Amino acid sequence: MKSRSVQPTSRRDRHREETYQEIKEIARRQLAEQGPGGIALRAIAREMGMTAPGLYRYYASLDDLITALIVDYYGELLGALEAARDALPVDNVGGRLHAASRAFRSWSVQHPVEFGLIFGAPLPRYARPPQGPREEAGARFGQVFRGLFTQLWARSPFPLPEEGSIDPRLVTQLERYARTSGVPLPPSAGYVFLACWVRIYGAVAMEVFGQVRWAVPEGGPLFETELRQLSTMLGISDEYESPDTTASEVGSGP
Amino acid sequence: MKSRSVQPTSRRDRHREETYQEIKEIARRQLAEQGPGGIALRAIAREMGMTAPGLYRYYASLDDLITALIVDYYGELLGALEAARDALPVDNVGGRLHAASRAFRSWSVQHPVEFGLIFGAPLPRYARPPQGPREEAGARFGQVFRGLFTQLWARSPFPLPEEGSIDPRLVTQLERYARTSGVPLPPSAGYVFLACWVRIYGAVAMEVFGQVRWAVPEGGPLFETELRQLSTMLGISDEYESPDTTASEVGSGP
């Protein structure tokens, strides 16, 4: 790794980068089409006009490839969230929170398999690396909501549940979290944040995993209602607006 | 299929039933130890002292085996729920609801892989059968909470959100659900039920899938707090009691 040259994009390096992208591209299509586990090194190589062992010059194992994919997906989801958030003015914190939440659901519904990879049970043989780019991506992802939430709290504090109604052990945990991660939220506000996230995650996960179909054929309305309830809870119901009806139409897969 | 004999448990039938159980038993251990995807027909056969094709006399495919496992797990989870519920007197609806909810979390935390199989993303190559014993098991599972919830509502109606705050499409969906499934709940009460379930499912899924570890190392306290909040929302906070502290200690996996 002699990073001597100012122009690190040599002819070969560019080709290598292209190959990286091509591999991931094909893996993505396999993932989306065949579901997880449909990612097969040999199939990728075949489609690329290569042989399987050649891929090991790029990824040390299938797990590494999948990890790279997850990181990419995380990044794209993060991008979608930030884009939705930044489409509104900075002072409209409530609107930004709504937009980010909706973006989270939209992306998840449109990428069910990928959602499962990120937020669901770990893949069969796939061992989740404990500390790596994946965890970092997760942290940045959480930061979006955390940031908006703390802004909201700083701007106009919303009513909190009594401390007594929160499990003391949870209070301890939240205090430690606030201390180590530098999030200036009192424990009960931290709990409200967690509770909000639980509802958003729960609603989306249930929809994506087809776990709510027995009651509700399509998850959009439920999510919208949850969002609205949350906004009243956080005192930003004024900034709640029904989404564009055209944007909520999503053809979910089988 | 001549069901002529009154004694269907012939010598062979018993042996066959034993073999069924042995297969599932080994598959369960593989699942728990190796994670999903660790279930391999050949490995099962090897461990049984058989050859792989012989297993096809019992299950038409690996998917069928997994489906059978899921149904079994569903049944056991259901049993745990009912047991926890029935440990309390029938008139203590609130307590029963708490007990069932806690049983749901306990089982899920103690069976993370199995939980993923039931409530998470479908397995790689596994195609979820649209209508079968699995759906039936899911229906019975939901019935536990639905039953308690409707009882609770019939006994002492809790405050409901204004109809106007619920997405009209969701109202329509809930009306249709109440009509087709015979659950005598007004739409807004149906929404409250769904919202409660979203929070319970969300909290448990996040804990099991390790999606909340960044904030909270152990999910018990968060779940308890959620449960308590829900009970206040449903007007049964009087019947809320802190669980036995000894029962909340659960050694979660790596």
Next chain:
DNA sequence: CCACTAGGTGAACGTTGATAACAAAGCATA
């Protein structure tokens, strides 16, 4: 021009799910 290395191939190992052809039990009936 020459040496070195990155990138790719072929063969091989051990694994998987699945099917087809065939043998041996078990069981029931003539």
Next chain:
DNA sequence: TATGCTTTGTTATCAACGTTCACCTAGTGG
């Protein structure tokens, strides 16, 4: 009791998988 069908299991085989090794080739840098 003897015959014949059904159930249960085996062997052989196929196609696919991840991964490793030895080898080759083409491009790069000195």
